[in-house]
Amino acid sequence: MTNQNNQHYITKVINGDTNAFAYLVDEYKNMVYSLAYKMTKNKEEAEEISQDTFIKAFKNLSKFKGDSKFSTWLYRIAYHTSLDAIKKNKKNNSNVEINEFTFNQIQSVENILEGIERKERSIILSDCLDKLPEEERSIIWMFYYDELSLKEITEITDFSEANLKVKLHRARKKLLAIVEENVEPEIINHYGRK
Numbered sequence: 258m259t260n261q262n263n264q265h266y267i268t269k270v271i272n273g274d275t276n277a278f279a280y281l282v283d284e285y286k287n288m289v290y291s292l293a294y295k296m297t298k299n300k301e302e303a304e305e306i307s308q309d310t311f312i313k314a315f316k317n318l319s320k321f322k323g324d325s326k327f328s329t330w331l332y333r334i335a336y337h338t339s340l341d342a343i344k345k346n347k348k349n350n351s352n353v354e355i356n357e358f359t360f361n362q363i364q365s366v367e368n369i370l371e372g373i374e375r376k377e378r379s380i381i382l383s384d385c386l387d388k389l390p391e392e393e394r395s396i397i398w399m400f401y402y403d404e405l406s407l408k409e410i411t412e413i414t415d416f417s418e419a420n421l422k423v424k425l426h427r428a429r430k431k432l433l434a435i436v437e438e439n440v441e442p443e444i445i446n447h448y449g450r451k
Contacts, residue, residue, distance in 0.1 A: 263327040296339040310335040333413040393428035
């Protein structure tokens with residue numbers, strides 16, 4: 258949906274046509290749910306967060322000024338609603354210690370992944386991504402999967418661009434450590450030792 262279409266429906270809702278909001282919900286429900294699910298790893302919670310996000314968006318629609326894209330504004334609401342839900346239901350996240358990586362270690366992990374079929378690689382990477390703490394997981398997800406720009410992510414998260422770059426760098430290193438730790442034993446078990 259274009260920004261012009263979004264603005265058309267936003268104007269209709271603000272002018273009292275509450276049914277017009279259904280078009281916005283339909284357009285962005287998958288985006289909101291995907292983010293909430295990636296952050297919480299829980300389908301029911303992601304559904305609740307999605308509902309809460311759209312309720313907040315509806316109540317605050319008149320505050321949307323169009324300074325950013327509507328999708329960025331909505332993503333920001335979904336992100337913060339997810340963080341609030343996570344804080345409320347805080348569970349222990351396993352933090353991975355970041356070690357210094359040499360080029361050879363990084364190359365080794367990349368070579369391992371080259372040997373895995375595309376579908377298996379997707380499943381393994383998704384599992385590894387789920388092992389990251391929620392903040393880092395969501396940053397990686399927004400940047401690589403949703404292909405949001407650094408500027409859009411800073412608008413969503415309230416991080417400065419410099420801080421976001423550091424967090425993204427650390428998240429990539431952690432993800433690499435998780436992949437290295439989890440993929441090698443899985444490949445050895447699946448394909449056997451040579």
